[in-house]
Amino acid sequence: xxxxxGRACVLCSRRIPWELDAGFCPxxxxxxxxxxxxxxxxxxxEGSCPQCGTPPxxxxxxxxxxxxxxxxxRDRAGMNSxxxxxxxxxxxxxxxxxxxxxxxxxxxxxxxxxxxAFVVGIAFIVRGMVQSRGR
Numbered sequence: 001x002x003x004x005x006g007r008a009c010v011l012c013s014r015r016i017p018w019e020l021d022a023g024f025c026p027x028x029x030x031x032x033x034x035x036x037x038x039x040x041x042x043x044x045x046e047g048s049c050p051q052c053g054t055p056p057x058x059x060x061x062x063x064x065x066x067x068x069x070x071x072x073x074r075d076r077a078g079m080n081s082x083x084x085x086x087x088x089x090x091x092x093x094x095x096x097x098x099x100x101x102x103x104x105x106x107x108x109x110x111x112x113x114x115x116x117a118f119v120v121g122i123a124f125i126v127r128g129m130v131q132s133r134g135r
Contacts, residue, residue, distance in 0.1 A: 004031055010054050011036040025052035028059055029066075078132030085124030092117025 010030040016022040040053020047056035095114035
């Protein structure tokens with residue numbers, strides 16, 4: 001939910017000075033003064049939150065905001081997965097070069113490929129792309 005103090009009550013628009021006289025609604029997550037919540041529930045409005053009385057137009061904005069935050073988090077997680085995949089690919093390339101150099105230098109004539117690192121890297125990249133586009 002985040003910080004309550006300093007936010008504006010969705011019902012009266014006044015600043016919430018401390019946590020003791022306000023809280024987040026358990027149903028919609030709106031910051032509301034306790035007194036405002038009690039007053040709004042005494043005179044319920046059609047389409048308002050049944051737990052705190054937040055008006056319907058504010059609820060729509062909260063839902064939109066929550067979806068936007070979820071999309072940003074999903075995109076960020078996808079990008080992190082893609083970056084991790086590239087790190088695995090680079091690590092696999094470095095392991096291939098070093099190990100092959102060592103075995104060829106020892107005269108065995110073998111070329112070593114770090115296939116596990118490549119497979120994991122590709123898997124992370126694909127996963128990240130699916131996460132980013134999976135809206």
